[in-house]
Amino acid sequence: MPSWPANPKYIGQSTTRVDAAAKVTGRAHYSSDIQADGWLYGMILRSKWPAAKILSVNLDKALQVPGIKAAVTARNGEFTVRFYGEEIAAVAGTTKQACLDALRAIEVKAEPSPEFVVNENEALKDNAPKVWEGRPNATPGRSREQGNVDKAFSECAAVIEGFYTTPVQLHHPMETHGSTASWTDDGLTAWTSTQGISSVRDGLTGALKLDHSQVRVITDFMGGGFGSKFGAGAEGVLAARLSHEAKVPVRLMLTRFDEALAVGNRPSSFQKIKIGALADGTLHAFEMNNYGTAGIGAGADSGGGGGGADIPAPYIYKVPNTRVKQTHVAVNAGSARAFRAPGHPPASYGMESAMDDLAAKLGMDPLEFRLKNDSNEVRQREYAIGAEKFGWKAKYRKPGSSPGVVKTGVGCAGAAWGAGGGSNSTQGESQINPDGSVEFRLGVQDIGTGTKTVIAVVAAELLGLKPEQITVKVGDTNFPPGPGSGGSTTCASVSPTVYDICTKALQQLQTQSGVADARGDNWFAACKKLGVTPLVVHGNWLEGLSSRPAYGVQFAEVVVDTETGLVTVKKMVAVHDCGLLIDKLTLESQVNGGIIMGMGYALYEERVMDNLSGVVLNPNFETYKLPGLADVPEIEVVLLNMPERGVIGIGEPATVPTAAAIANAVANAIGVRVGSLPITPAKVLAALGKVPPPTASPA
Amino acid sequence: MKAFEYATALSTDSARQLVTDQGMYLAGGNDLLGLLKEYLVSSPNIVVNIKSLPGLNKIESGEKFWTIGALVTVAQIEDNAEIKKVFPGLHDAASEVGSQQIRNVATVGGNLSQHSRCWYFRQRDTVCLKKNGDLCYARDGENRYHSLFTGNTCISPVVSNLATVFTALDAAAIVLRDGKETRVSMAELYQKAWDNPLAHNSLNLGDLILRVEIPTTRTSSAYLQASDKHAFDWALVSCAAAADFAGGKLSQPRVALGCISPVPHQVQAANDFLDGKTLDDATVSQAADLILKDAQPHQHNGYKVPLAHALICRTLLKLKG
Amino acid sequence: MKSPEPENFGAHSRRTFLKTLGTAAVTAAAARAQSVAAELEMANAEKTVGPGAVPVTLKVNGETLKLMLEPRVTLLDALRNYSSLTGAKEGCDRAACGACTVLLDDLPIYSCQKLAIEAQGREITTVEGLAKNGKLTGVQQAFWDKDALQCGYCTPGFIMSVTALLKKNPHPTAEEVKHACAGNLCRCGTHPHIMRAVFQAAGVAASGLTKTEVMDYA
DSSP states (O other): OOOOOSSOSSTTBOOOOTTHHHHHHTOOOBGGGOOOTTOEEEEEEEOSSSSEEEEEEEOHHHHHSTTEEEEEESSSSSEEEOSTTOEEEEEEESSHHHHHHHHHHOEEEEEEOSOOOOOHHHHTSTTOOOSSTTSOSBOOOEEEEESOHHHHHHHOSEEEEEEEEEOOBOOOOSSOSEEEEEEETTEEEEEEOOSOHHHHHHHHHHHHTOOGGGEEEEOSBOOOOTTSOSSOHHHHHHHHHHHHHHTSOEEEEOOHHHHTTSSOOBOOEEEEEEEEEOTTSOEEEEEEEEEEOOTTOTTTTOSSSOOOOOOOSSTTOOOSEEEEEEEEBOOSSOOOOOOSSTTHHHHHHHHHHHHHHHHHHHTOOHHHHHHHHOOOHHHHHHHHHHHHHHTHHHHOOOTTOOOSSEEEEEEEEEOOBTTOSOOTTOEEEEEEOTTSOEEEEEBOOOSSSOHHHHHHHHHHHHHTOOGGGEEEEEOBTTSOBOOOSOTTOHHHHHHHHHHHHHHHHHHHHHHHHOOSOOSGGGHHHHHHTTTTOOEEEEEEOOTTSBOOOBOOEEEEEEEEETTTOOEEEEEEEEEEEOBSOSBHHHHHHHHHHHHHHHHHHHHTOOOOBOTTTOOBSOOSTTTSOOOOTTTOOEEEEEEEEOGGGOBOOOTTGGGSSHHHHHHHHHHHHHSSOOOBSSOOHHHHHHHTTOOOOOOSOOO | OOOOEEEEOSSHHHHHHHHTTTOEEESSOHHHHHHHHTTOSOOOSEEEEOTTOTTOSOEEOOSSEEEEETTOBHHHHHHOHHHHHHOHHHHHHHHTSSOHHHHTTOBHHHHHHOOOOOHHHHSTTOOBGGGTOSBOHHHHSOOTTSOSOOSSSOOOOOOOHHHHHHHHTTOEEEEEETTEEEEEEHHHHHHHHHHOTTOSSSOOTTOEEEEEEEESOOOEEEEEEEOSSSSSSOOSEEEEEEEEEETTEEEEEEEEEESSSSSOBOOHHHHHHHTTOBOOHHHHHHHHHHHHTTOOOOTTTTTHHHHHHHHHHHHHHHTTO | OOOOOOTTGGGGSHHHHHHHHOHHHHHHHHHOHHHHHHHHHHHHTTOOBOSSOEEEEEEETTEEEEEEEOTTOBHHHHHHHSSSOOOSOOSOSSSSSOTTEEEETTEEEEGGGSBGGGSTTSEEEOGGGTSBTTBOOHHHHHHHHTTOOSSOSSHHHHHHHHHHHHHHOSSOOHHHHHHHTTTOOOSSOOHHHHHHHHHHHHTSOOOOSEEEEEEEOO
């Protein structure tokens, strides 16, 4: 049975990233930086209508614009577009300017339809326009029951009802989607900004009718994905088609505008929750009706799935009597895609808000209420540690009892992430050269999480070398395949694989060299014995070195200015477990990142659609607001090392409970619940009853 | 952007000649390039660089008034230690404009003359009233960032931080119009936007802001704004106050609000009320009531009323120093 | 997308121009980069150029780039697509994210919102121009040491903003750092580590934005 070394030298310590030098000098080349010989700039024309029949697309004038070398339509013949921003055509030219001019020269004959709807509540109405002909906008939905919920409510000492809503959230990775596509006689190479080189290859081969062996996908550096970059995407196929037509490479990267329209999002949620407890504070009954939108349809071009609007309920809590009903409602907007812990942040927000509201009704400290009802041993421990670091006992006050205009409040929430563990199909190889240099090659992706560094740390540990002596190459379908980088599985996928490679490599090296133990000080002598031929060793993922799930709890302290409504997060304390810690530095970055993303969800982020025109009103960073340096609070992180559990992932659990904790802290501060994310000053002032009704005349 | 010709003007005469009636002046470029990238203005056939026009980039102190050239950057205002002492409200307003990168190129003239930030105006595919369409989409639509006061159907507010504080300081812009220098108060500078939905301000084709003159009458000034985020975010409401403080009583007070009207919002009755008063909670609250008395909130921007009220009180109290 | 060397462009080169100005003017002009830019503008002023491509000379990281660009080409576009300087990134092309931040003389600006034709005569510095002879600057090293980067896409922009800040204000407070970097966005959430990196580069102990502790569960 394989096992991790007992007293590791590098595993569990802080190791700086192996690709930091490239990133801080600008030498790191992302898909958007590739400058293949003779490359052309590519650009997409998108629908300005939320619903329309496209009768014809005439590219003649576009092809006449100087510098344009290729133009294609997104689909053949007549087709229907169902959301603002759906792809219509694409061009490739020698300059960005030529492409901009060419897009404006494309003649589109369209029959825009007035029958569209972009708002969930409007879409649910009986006479709402249909997003898909002949189909109701709302799915019949799923319903499940346990126990006898109606009877159970009558037995409760305290019952609350709440309505908690979350918006559509956009991934907005800093590097947009896209690729540089290039053809040779052997086929297509696509330098793609992706989390899944294999699924991209699969998508490209399908769309272009090629064999897998004819498509190579490369992602050396990529600028973030958060779940939206698994498939080839319309843009990946268009880049390849343009390149094929132009007979030179085409770099087609989306604009920030495109990112807000067409490459995925986190579905919204509208959660009507009724929850009750017995006199001693035990949860007894739970009922939820939830709906949300995944755009024109979950799964429709969601490139990797996981775009559904369903959320786990009652999340991490066990309630003996439950009834949960959920539906999706379609609207004329871009399809949802998996977004960092799909379903969990909205689930956590709704459930944990309800928990705090019920605790308030019971007159109980919400932390005590959780400890009473959350039997999970790991979280119990994490709450205890976190409460002490946070100073919960000293800081907690009954809701709204903070004095003065500027009120302080505290809140907490818990998480669980079951999809961790590693992918058992992960493979990799290592090349050990006679001069002692060693290179690892794995077909996984480093999406900013530090995968390359994890590989180097594990390899260094097991080979007795230093991490900087390990060359790591990832992100090439020519390498042994790995899983897509998602689900918080990557670390748990590559670590056991590297373990296997190292075990086999040492065995073979020792056999070939006659050196009994080739690690550490003996390494170079052993390698020298290889003569002129490097040793290439293949390895697979091994059972027993990783596991799942991961948990985590977070505490938030906020300050709310009750005259301006501004919410400031003062401090977050996060206690997380992820089994065996590999690299403390990159782990901390993941937790910070998850918290900051969760804070954005809590306070700033929301895709805004206009009901009348069907457009996205904030397709930019000006009005789709991301947390900045001045918004980020003091963050204290406690990582629970549980080496006996092996390697687990952290990326997603770290973002699950943040918005819930912050929302609870706001409610604790002002004594009233803002039941809708993002918690803007406008909503705080409204919750405080300070907002006058509208008196202005309509248009 | 559409293609355009480009020229650098060395005199205001040649600038006017070069820009013709189809061109646009280019100073910092934050607003113009943003408009061009979204094809929001009938794209100019020529862009005329005015950054080389002589004499427009100085900050000059004076006993009766200070002069700030239209080409002075917002960063230069923020970094000017004297301005921070003499006009602290102006310093604070400048420091909140955009980000460091924006302030380094943004000019005073550009900041004052910037076009609407209404997201229907800025959206490339909604042809709203301000773009010669038929409808103000915001009125029945998403109007959380829009005006509480308006003189016409368009409810896009003025959002220039500097306009708010210049109004409180009773500063005037000196505008070159048809070859003649014209003195334009802040109220006059935006009056046309109050009257005409197509207008962002009162500047005519070819007009050029040359400088802003700030009287030194008011020895105290303060500026505050409220936003969703803590930095690099347009103000939801901005507020500036300025007054002379002789013996602890306000003299010649002026209070102005931004982001709630197409013009910097000022109510003379409130200024009159404040004149001669000492600053205390009750007084400032009453003044705020007067300033916001006729506010007409829309479906989603009613929060601006209590928000503005709070800002007015705090900004006035901040005058105490 | 390489731009061909324009013919007879030597007449407009800075060296020739300064030669014709004479020694005194050279000293005066050399003393302030901005006035050289102004002088250059004077030489070309009032001449309408474009809309087609025209010669544009950019001084980037001490090297001269001679390009043929339409007036509407931004500095970011010129760097990334008309030369090989892909360090500055396109995150939004709308002056809202900071990934394109470069230094114009010592001022951080959004290169996406600056016409390349207007960056002539100025000293442009990109992330590629920071390290000299392979030696990283203190800021670059600090970003590395403190893990102030994850996917790395926002990193060049942040490094330029921080480099400019520390040149202007070698010992900033936390508030001053937040103010200087407000115009740079990061989606991965490196902010706490960026704060640590800035304080390391400034040579002061970090006033902890984050603290991480490892505890054994057992």
